[in-house]
Amino acid sequence: MNASLAKRYAKALFDLAREQGTLDQVEAEVRLLDEVLHATPELMDLLTNPAVSDSELAQLLKDSFGDMTAIVVNTLLVMVENDRAAEVRALPRYVRELINDYRGIAEGIVTSAYPLSATDLKDVELVFGQKLGKTLQLKNVVDEEVIGGLRVQVGYTTYDDTIETKLTRLERELLNA
Structure with a gap:
């Protein structure tokens, strides 16, 4: 897979959706596409199989995703046509990244020792969202290795306020003192 090529097609699709005012619909459809591709690895096997012709792939995509907006289906067809x-x-x-950036939204993960309540998760989203100047959509992941505290990862930035990290810092300070 070539990420820069995928990004170009994503940018073209995003630009068209923005121009046509269909960002919400395209976002929902690419989420569905993502779910289908994850749920049916056989589909990706077919898409990457050189023995399957472009016309067969195009028909497969039309049959599978033909009820999506024309710009989503056409993007998929152009991708197949261009190998x-x-x-x-x-x-x-x-x-989704482009749409989120456009809307000032960032997705991330908050890792904790136990499941966070909806209220606690919202509080974490608000606090870190203010730090980043974005609206956060965090997913809570429970890690039994975390003794206490939280680790928040948004993009390439990680805020680690776990007890383990605090103890490690304290140990370094004591050794360097």
């Missing part, structure tokens, strides 16, 4: 079917897998992620 970029392998990049279809990454398309939903990059489209």
Whole structure:
């Protein structure tokens, strides 16, 4: 897979959706596309199989996703036509990233020792969202290795306020004192 190629197709799809005022619909459709591709690895196997002709792939995509908006279906068809079917897998992620950036939204993960309540999760989203200047959509992941505290990862930035990290810092300070 070539990420830069997938990003180009995602950018083209995003630009068209923005121009046509269909960002919400395209976002929902690429989420569905992502779910289908994850749930049926056989589909990706077909898309990347050189023995399957472009016309067969195009028909498969029309049959599978023909009820989606024309710009989504046409993007998929152009990708197949240009021998970029392998990049279809990454398309939903990059489209969602572009839409989220456009809307000032960032997705991330908050890791904790136990499941956070909806209220606690919202509080974490608000606090870290203010730090980043974005609206956060965090997914809570429970890690039994975390003794206490939280680790928040948004993009390439990690805020680690776990007890383990605090103890490690304290140990370093004591050793360097």
